[in-house]
Amino acid sequence: MGGGLAGLMATIKVAESGVAVDLFSIVPVKRSHSVCAQGGINAAKNQKGEGDTTAKHFDDTIYGGDFLANQPLVKRMCEAAPGIIDLLDRMGVMFNRTPEGLLDYRRFGGTLYHRTAFAGATTGQQLLYALDEQVRRHESEGKVKKYEGFTFLSAVLDEAGISRGICAMDLRSMEVKTFPADAVIFCTGGIGAIFGRSTNSVVCTGSAQSALFQQGVDYANAEFIQVHPTAIPGEDKLRLMSESARGEGGRVWVPRNPADKRPAKSIPESERFYFLEEWYPKYGNLVPRDIATRAIHRIVFQEKLGLAGQQAVYLDVSHIPRETLDRKLEGILEIYEKFLGVDPREEPMKVFPGMHYTMGGMWVNAQDQATNVPGILAAGECEYQYHGANRLGANSLVSCIFGGGLAGPAAVKYAKNLDKGADATDASVFAREQKRQESRNQDLISHQGNENLMVIWRELGDTMTEHVTVTRINKNLEAADAKLLELADRFTRVNLSDRTKWSNQTLNFARELGNMLLLARVVTLGALARNESRGAHYKPEFPDRDDANWLKTTRAKYVDGEIKLTYEPVDISMIPPRPRRYDAAK
Amino acid sequence: MAEQKQVIVRIKRQASPKEAASWEEFALPWRPSMNVIICLRDIAENPVTRDGKKTTPVSYDSNCLEEICGSCAMLINGKARMACSALVDSLEQPIRIEPLSKFPLVRDLAVDRQFMFESLKRVKAWIPIDGTYDLGEGPRVAPEVQEVGYPLSNCISCGSCLEVCPQVNTDSKFVGAAIISQVRLFNMHPTGAMHAKERLNALMQEGGIQDCANAQNCVKACPKGIPLTESIAEVNRAAWKQALLGWLLG
Numbered sequence: 054m055g056g057g058l059a060g061l062m063a064t065i066k067v068a069e070s071g072v073a074v075d076l077f078s079i080v081p082v083k084r085s086h087s088v089c090a091q092g093g094i095n096a097a098k099n100q101k102g103e104g105d106t107t108a109k110h111f112d113d114t115i116y117g118g119d120f121l122a123n124q125p126l127v128k129r130m131c132e133a134a135p136g137i138i139d140l141l142d143r144m145g146v147m148f149n150r151t152p153e154g155l156l157d158y159r160r161f162g163g164t165l166y167h168r169t170a171f172a173g174a175t176t177g178q179q180l181l182y183a184l185d186e187q188v189r190r191h192e193s194e195g196k197v198k199k200y201e202g203f204t205f206l207s208a209v210l211d212e213a214g215i216s217r218g219i220c221a222m223d224l225r226s227m228e229v230k231t232f233p234a235d236a237v238i239f240c241t242g243g244i245g246a247i248f249g250r251s252t253n254s255v256v257c258t259g260s261a262q263s264a265l266f267q268q269g270v271d272y273a274n275a276e277f278i279q280v281h282p283t284a285i286p287g288e289d290k291l292r293l294m295s296e297s298a299r300g301e302g303g304r305v306w307v308p309r310n311p312a313d314k315r316p317a318k319s320i321p322e323s324e325r326f327y328f329l330e331e332w333y334p335k336y337g338n339l340v341p342r343d344i345a346t347r348a349i350h351r352i353v354f355q356e357k358l359g360l361a362g363q364q365a366v367y368l369d370v371s372h373i374p375r376e377t378l379d380r381k382l383e384g385i386l387e388i389y390e391k392f393l394g395v396d397p398r399e400e401p402m403k404v405f406p407g408m409h410y411t412m413g414g415m416w417v418n419a420q421d422q423a424t425n426v427p428g429i430l431a432a433g434e435c436e437y438q439y440h441g442a443n444r445l446g447a448n449s450l451v452s453c454i455f456g457g458g459l460a461g462p463a464a465v466k467y468a469k470n471l472d473k474g475a476d477a478t479d480a481s482v483f484a485r486e487q488k489r490q491e492s493r494n495q496d497l498i499s500h501q502g503n504e505n506l507m508v509i510w511r512e513l514g515d516t517m518t519e520h521v522t523v524t525r526i527n528k529n530l531e532a533a534d535a536k537l538l539e540l541a542d543r544f545t546r547v548n549l550s551d552r553t554k555w556s557n558q559t560l561n562f563a564r565e566l567g568n569m570l571l572l573a574r575v576v577t578l579g580a581l582a583r584n585e586s587r588g589a590h591y592k593p594e595f596p597d598r599d600d601a602n603w604l605k606t607t608r609a610k611y612v613d614g615e616i617k618l619t620y621e622p623v624d625i626s627m628i629p630p631r632p633r634r635y636d637a638a639k
Numbered sequence: 640m641a642e643q644k645q646v647i648v649r650i651k652r653q654a655s656p657k658e659a660a661s662w663e664e665f666a667l668p669w670r671p672s673m674n675v676i677i678c679l680r681d682i683a684e685n686p687v688t689r690d691g692k693k694t695t696p697v698s699y700d701s702n703c704l705e706e707i708c709g710s711c712a713m714l715i716n717g718k719a720r721m722a723c724s725a726l727v728d729s730l731e732q733p734i735r736i737e738p739l740s741k742f743p744l745v746r747d748l749a750v751d752r753q754f755m756f757e758s759l760k761r762v763k764a765w766i767p768i769d770g771t772y773d774l775g776e777g778p779r780v781a782p783e784v785q786e787v788g789y790p791l792s793n794c795i796s797c798g799s800c801l802e803v804c805p806q807v808n809t810d811s812k813f814v815g816a817a818i819i820s821q822v823r824l825f826n827m828h829p830t831g832a833m834h835a836k837e838r839l840n841a842l843m844q845e846g847g848i849q850d851c852a853n854a855q856n857c858v859k860a861c862p863k864g865i866p867l868t869e870s871i872a873e874v875n876r877a878a879w880k881q882a883l884l885g886w887l888l889g
Contacts, residue, residue: 140771148780179792182792186765287672287704288677289680550693
């Protein structure tokens with residue numbers, strides 16, 4: 054389920070093993086959110102003579118994640134990364150090259166090495182296309198069947214609680230159908246829509262994760278939400294300005310004098326405050342995202358140095374030669390130019406932090422991406438495994454491909470070891486689930502209420518963005534949870550403005566929103582409970598990391614209609630935790 | 640109090656492929672940096688026409704909202720373009736919004752572009768790797784090859800180039816510029832070149848490159864600035880060469 058990088062990689066692996074695979078996706082898979090990844094993909098290939106190693110990549114990832122990730126699988130991912138780059142290279146990805154025809158590498162946040170392979174500033178798009186092409190090839194050979202334009206509604210669980218397939222809705226005919234499957238791999242991405250506006254795509258609602266959570270799949274570390282330091286604010290979405298802009302030498306600054314009305318270019322160096330470089334001399338503009346985001350918030354909200362009193366700072370690449378910018382960053386600079394009508398090669402960009410990535414996600418085991426419900430696996434951004442309390446830039450693409458690559462063969466192995474497959478499951482199990490989902494649709498469509506979906510969504514987004522992103526204060530989190538309960542109550546009185554039965558996007562969004570409201574509570578309650586600051590989770594009331602009490606994974610369960618938080622230890626068997634500081638070399 | 644500035648939008652509505660189309664007009668409150676997607680979301684929140692008639696939210700495809708997923712192509716003031724990057728302030732009002740006309744309609748502004756994905760299968764637009772197991776690095780690629788190939792691989796399958804092509808119509812099976820350009824991309828890659836012949840052969844069948852009549856609308860319509868006419872010329876040369884060779888060698 055899901056056709057982004059993780060889903061496509063899992064599909065390829067299953068197809069290669071000769072087992073039949075059905076690939077479901079809301080959008081044609083080539084339009085999945087992975088296309089939005091910009092800057093690159095990390096692998097310690099050490100092609101710049103810096104002595105980079107996979108061990109250093111592993112250490113940077115664990116340290117960047119503030120020691121919350123279980124370590125063994127992260128180590129395996131970092132060791133696998135160079136091979137993943139080779140594979141993508143063989144698939145024909147148009148990576149940028151050095152003059153001798155080898156892959157070029159750039160720097161990214163949270164590391165001192167050139168470790169990031171890239172294809173312009175649209176690396177995610179290029180990788181997704183490569184995998185999409187391979188899946189299309191398998192499809193043309195009859196090994197893969199695609200169901201594009203289908204949304205996931207629920208898992209089909211038998212009496213023993215084993216997954217026997219899925220219940221999905223055809224987004225054109227609005228028909229609800231069940232599909233038997235011995236194993237299902239979920240690769241359903243992030244949850245940006247819960248925050249209203251984010252850098253995520255429209256389909257990134259977390260609806261599938263929430264539906265599964267309500268059916269018993271545990272959800273881990275929900276409170277860890279990455280807010281990217283540099284996005285362009287917009288009413289419909291926050292458009293990402295990749296970390297690669299800083300990787301290629303871009304600098305973040307504000308005028309030292311907030312009343313300075315001069316155009317940016319005419320402000321002399323000495324009157325510019327390069328606050329990241331001053332505060333973090335070792336990493337400078339390439340501190341990890343949580344650090345950079347908090348620094349920008351401090352500049353704007355405490356130091357009152359935002360541009361013209363607004364919530365914005367400069368991200369400046371105008372000192373970099375135009376030819377270099379066009380070769381390495383054109384994709385993102387075009388976005389800025391198109392949406393704001395200003396050429397960032399000439400003028401510094403105005404940016405502000407925006408919700409970007411979901412570190413938490415469905416709980417999976419430490420071996421092979423299996424969730425706690427037999428027959429359900431998860432890979433990619435929708436699971437919690439690889440990034441701890443903060444993801445490093447350019448690690449998401451590698452985690453998607455690695456996780457998908459693990460999940461595919463694991464699903465095959467699980468399916469082959471089943472005593473009785475989905476086909477032997479009683480038809481009544483499927484019929485019951487289909488009926489349940491059909492009546493849910495009927496309820497929503499026939500309801501005569503006075504509440505508006507879009508209004509509830511906006512209030513959800515505003516609440517989550519204000520209280521559950523960069524700075525978290527317990528009394529605000531309590532207020533946010535009360536608001537979420539109020540919204541869930543109002544949702545029961547929602548009145549759909551479209552009651553037709555063909556391509557009804559309103560009905561689909563209503564189903565998603567219902568699920569979003571619940572998952573938002575999992576995030577909020579996780580944040581409320583965690584009285585420490587770690588990675589992206591920052592509480593001024595508890596400003597320090599507290600390993601004695603909180604070096605543990607939050608594992609939310611859904612029991613009798615209630616969210617229950619449980620905790621389990623983090624596997625720190627390989628790198629002992631140490632303080633995380635970016636103002637000095639680690 | 641100054642009167643609230645409005646945005647007037649006219650949308651072609653069609654509830655399903657079987658039903659008749661009609662136009663509806665909406666008056667929306669203007670805000671800075673509005674794009675067509677924001678207009679459609681405003682309507683979803685309050686689906687009432689300018690003359691006060693209740694209607695349904697508009698069906699349309701969208702996803703990334705930053706012109707890289709290819710979903711939201713539609714006709715805006717008669718021009719095929721992406722709705723997310725269509726800024727209201729740069730558009731003449733009333734803004735007329737219609738679905739792409741060369742693809743089967745689903746509902747309102749949503750169309751079915753499966754034809755493009757099927758065409759990609761037809762021309763084998765992929766590198767046929769032996770498997771995902773470790774076989775070391777790929778071939779070296781000269782930077783100048785990458786600099787030509789990368790822009791070609793930016794194609795988002797939005798369908799704009801097919802929409803504006805006079806050769807794409809109900810009587811033709813023409814695959815269109817995007818697909819031809821993908822053949823160029825794969826045929827220039829060192830591994831892809833080993834299978835160039837197959838792709839060229841596929842483009843010499845019905846609906847292939849010979850259907851191009853050189854109108855050159857495609858290159859102007861491409862939101863990604865892909866040099867489509869250059870690709871067509873290049874692939875055309877290669878196809879002729881291959882056809883001639885085949886004829887000479889009997």
